[in-house]
Amino acid sequence: MELLQQAEKDYKNWGNFLDISGFMDKITTNLSEKGFERGNSRLVYSVCPDDVNRLQDLNTIEKALTSEYNNEFHLGGLGAYPMGGVSGIIAASHHPPDRILNGDRRGGNLIFFISPHFGLIEKENYLYGKIIRPGQQKITSSCGAMMGFLDALKTAGSPNNFDITPDPHTLDPTRMVLHSELINNYSDWLNNILQMDDPNDQVIDLFKLNYDLVINKIDEMIEEFLTLEGDHFEGDIAVIGGVTVNTVSGDNFILKEIKFPKI
Numbered sequence: 393m394e395l396l397q398q399a400e401k402d403y404k405n406w407g408n409f410l411d412i413s414g415f416m417d418k419i420t421t422n423l424s425e426k427g428f429e430r431g432n433s434r435l436v437y438s439v440c441p442d443d444v445n446r447l448q449d450l451n452t453i454e455k456a457l458t459s460e461y462n463n464e465f466h467l468g469g470l471g472a473y474p475m476g477g478v479s480g481i482i483a484a485s486h487h488p489p490d491r492i493l494n495g496d497r498r499g500g501n502l503i504f505f506i507s508p509h510f511g512l513i514e515k516e517n518y519l520y521g522k523i524i525r526p527g528q529q530k531i532t533s534s535c536g537a538m539m540g541f542l543d544a545l546k547t548a549g550s551p552n553n554f555d556i557t558p559d560p561h562t563l564d565p566t567r568m569v570l571h572s573e574l575i576n577n578y579s580d581w582l583n584n585i586l587q588m589d590d591p592n593d594q595v596i597d598l599f600k601l602n603y604d605l606v607i608n609k610i611d612e613m614i615e616e617f618l619t620l621e622g623d624h625f626e627g628d629i630a631v632i633g634g635v636t637v638n639t640v641s642g643d644n645f646i647l648k649e650i651k652f653p654k655i
């Protein structure tokens with residue numbers, strides 16, 4: 393709880409800071425009001441593959457949400473980038489349980505959960521982007537993909553000098569796409585991050601950027617999905633967006649938005 397308050401202070405007015413039960417109360421209330429229920433909806437996750445988000449021994453946001461809504465269709469790659477793309481969304485759209493309205497059976501809803509993640513620990517000081525994982529004593533990065541990118545960016549000195557290592561045999565597809573998107577679309581923002589003096593401030597801003605990248609991409613993908621499949625897809629769409637904060641004692645969530653692109 394103390395870490396949540398610290399993050400809330402450091403993130404200023406960026407989002408609504410919630411523990412797991414606060415998050416679940418808010419989500420289930422908001423979704424129920426709009427007719428999204430376990431029995432008529434499928435979750436679609438765009439979260440990072442990092443196991444810190446779903447280990448059995450940890451209290452995670454992801455597990456709370458999947459338990460409530462009967463698991464999920466998985467769209468996310470490293471850094472929560474929606475690697476499954478429009479094809480993934482089209483596939484997911486065929487999977488929700490039906491909605492029964494006045495005896496009529498219609499296609500069910502999709503609930504997107506969009507969340508980059510970062511670790512937060514307290515040693516002598518607060519450390520953003522770091523975590524101590526179950527069974528370990530060492531400190532590791534969380535999100536490793538984004539923190540690795542930040543280190544490489546610092547070494548390069550600027551987005552202009554950042555060489556995206558080629559991947560001619562498609563052995564590292566998410567890294568290629570993630571780095572290309574970051575370097576090609578966020579160079580001004582990344583330059584601002586490089587100019588910050590405090591490493592924590594850099595990490596805090598990096599995950600705002602990570603969220604911006606992923607939510608904008610999801611918005612575009614949903615729009616494209618509706619262009620292609622809007623005539624066939626009978627359900628409604630909800631999007632829950634924010635950033636998961638991994639701590640040793642369990643996750644917290646910075647809820648940025650709940651929106652309904654189709655209802």
Ligand SMILES: [Zn+2]
Nearest residue numbers: 440442535536
């Ligand atoms: Zn990650």
